[in-house]
Amino acid sequence: MLDDNWLAICQIDDIPVLGARLLRRANHSDIAIFRNAEDRVFAVLDRCPHKGGPLSQGIVHGERVSCPLHGWQIGLDDGCALDPDVGCAQTFAVQCDERTVYMLRSELSQPEAAENTQALAASGA
Numbered sequence: 001m002l003d004d005n006w007l008a009i010c011q012i013d014d015i016p017v018l019g020a021r022l023l024r025r026a027n028h029s030d031i032a033i034f035r036n037a038e039d040r041v042f043a044v045l046d047r048c049p050h051k052g053g054p055l056s057q058g059i060v061h062g063e064r065v066s067c068p069l070h071g072w073q074i075g076l077d078d079g080c081a082l083d084p085d086v087g088c089a090q091t092f093a094v095q096c097d098e099r100t101v102y103m104l105r106s107e108l109s110q111p112e113a114a115e116n117t118q119a120l121a122a123s124g125a
């Protein structure tokens with residue numbers, strides 16, 4: 001049993017295998033909660049570090065997701081684009097207890113970290 005810092009989000013079976021479930025937040029960007037073939041669960045801001053594509057609509061393979069817009073591959077554990085692409089999406093702590101998925105309450109209310117997407121867009125990447 002996890003302590004009160006962790007909030008139950010969903011059951012792992014609510015997340016499609018090799019896909020994602022979207023966690024909507026009131027005043028912040030949505031979070032994509034991914035499940036891979038091994039039932040590992042990852043939480044990443046639903047904004048590709050390239051041009052903001054919805055990562056939740058990408059296809060999971062291994063511990064990566066392919067962005068549906070231009071195909072960048074994003075690591076699910078660190079949110080970072082695979083070389084030669086650059087930039088990272090914010091990631092969030094996630095834990096599974098039995099089949100329940102939990103996230104940290106404190107992270108859910110945080111605004112997103114530095115906007116790599118805007119920085120890249122401004123540079124013309």
Ligand code: FES
Nearest residue numbers: 048051053067070
């Ligand atoms: S917006 Fe994701 S690869 Fe371009």
